């Protein structure tokens with residue numbers, strides 16, 4: 053018998069007399085709007101930087117977030133102008149390693165956990181793009197902020213690769229003292245594009 | 258290469274050695290206390306925690322009872338998404354798949370994300386025997402690997418090492434296997450992490466083959482999920498041209514939607530964070546993005562044996578969060594090494610015997626006794642695994658496996674305890690019986706030499722006859738002459 057058939061037969065034998073319908077309780081949570089202020093506060097909790105701005109302030113906010121004289125890459129389909137940035141034309145990992153920063157958008161953001169989720173389509177780019185450069189500037193629209201993890205799960209397509217980012221990479225492996233930045237980008241800037249509600253550009257929450 | 262757990266002494270012997278190591282005890286106490294407090298704080302933020310646990314447990318139970326159907330569906334989805342699916346009955350078969358893939362690509366090294374399944378199958382040792390180096394990329398695993406050491410905690414495997422030791426290991430070992438540690442390295446954790454970043458980046462950028470496990474595998478969509486902190490997982494899942502993921506068959510969830518509860522429970526239970534820094538999901542091959550050759554190894558290695566165990570089956574719900582380790586009074590004092598397995602702590606005490614079967618080696622058979630049955634693990638477990646009940650049942654199995662002929666009183670007692678705690682009615686009946694025994698033993702205790710009072714309660718010294726071995730290492734309190742229930746009834750709650 054093949055390994056496959058043997059394992060499946062063993063599974064069937066193991067549960068043969070135990071099979072019964074199991075009632076799985078649904079997730080019973082009221083649908084709440086994503087609280088944009090909470091999102092900003094929770095991102096800041098992870099020691100990432102959050103800058104809020106109205107739609108017309110995005111370019112300035114991105115420019116302010118980038119280190120001086122940084123080499124910057126942007127993915128295809130980036131809706132915001134990033135002066136001086138190189139478009140990703142299939143850069144090698146080594147070339148990305150020599151690039152300082154990347155600017156992308158996101159698919160969804162989670163208020164209660166301060167998470168941004170990329171599904172790596174237009175404006176978000178290949179996974180490696182937001183991994184190898186040391187600075188990641190991510191532009192999130194307020195209308196992309198959902199309340200919790202389950203709401204984000206519902207919005208995402210399981211066929212797409214996704215990357216859930218909650219603050220910069222971190223480790224607590226050495227005597228449990230938290231160190232930001234091991235392998236992923238050590239700096240994460242979130243540019244939160246508000247509804248045009250008069251939040252002044254560059255206001256840090 | 259890291260050492261293996263093969264040939265570890267049984268728990269009591271190993272625990273005695275660990276208890277004598279005061280540095281280890283201090284590190285462990287600090288770590289478990291810190292994580293416990295963080296976990297409690299983020300769990301308290303959610304007012305439906307218990308509902309989430311019930312949902313998660315039910316999802317897993319449903320999957321386990323129909324695991325064959327889910328596995329077939331997972332295989333279909335993965336294949337449709339361009340992944341190659343392999344099935345491995347044993348540790349050797351799983352390791353050999355990885356070795357074959359590496360050989361097919363002519364590489365002598367692979368980069369690895371920390372994964373319990375690959376540690377369980379001793380992949381690194383298997384690859385090393387064929388001249389293939391497996392580089393651990395998780396900081397703690399790197400410390401363990403470079404220090405030629407064993408992991409001591411699921412989540413923070415180097416919890417037994419302090420910063421000075423880590424610095425010494427880096428300075429001594431890094432140059433031997435790649436980029437050396439910076440000359441001016443200090444024992445500041447920031448500098449140590451930086452040294453690891455530089456050392457490993459070189460390896461990530463040149464690696465052709467990556468190896469991972471998976472926290473979850475979605476049957477419907479063929480999506481695998483890896484939850485991590487440092488970004489080494491993302492590196493291994495994204496940069497190499499070829500990816501092999503070794504996934505235990507119990508990791509299946511039916512659809513993407515069920516991740517709602519697991520991605521909520523896991524980080525809060527595990528590191529005590531609202532969310533871990535990075536979670537990656539992928540389904541087979543994504544053209545133009547990440548590895549273009551993807552293999553998935555579905556691993557049994559004892560899981561179907563555990564599945565057949567009526568009481569123990571629930572252990573396969575485990576999502577490896579390590580919450581049970583951090584609340585365990587035994588683990589806090591002995592650390593992970595004493596359990597002699599990649600799965601330490603309360604979950605290890607039940608999972609190892611369930612996967613391997615009892616009655617074959619003393620080490621495994623000693624594990625169900627590595628507990629005070631206090632129940633803290635059950636309360637902490639996000640998928641509600643009733644570890645104490647499984648422990649009690651396994652103790653009975655261990656005893657059964659060692660006897661020929663009549664069951665030992667110890668086995669009967671454990672079986673009876675398991676049965677009694679399962680139902681209130683039976684508990685009441687058992688208490689009556691124990692009241693009888695109590696009166697008999699009370700009389701006995703005045704006859705045996707060690708009979709004495711402790712905390713006002715009489716103790717039976719050495720039991721005569723077949724119970725003697727049981728009381729060799731234990732003081733057996735004399736059961737009260739009257740059970741609490743009986744007393745309550747007689748006195749109407751103490752009012753008479």
Ligand code: SF4
Pocket residue numbers: 526574575576577578579580581582604634637638639640641642
């Ligand atoms: S048994 Fe429960 S608490 Fe322990 S590691 Fe598994 S899921 Fe976590």
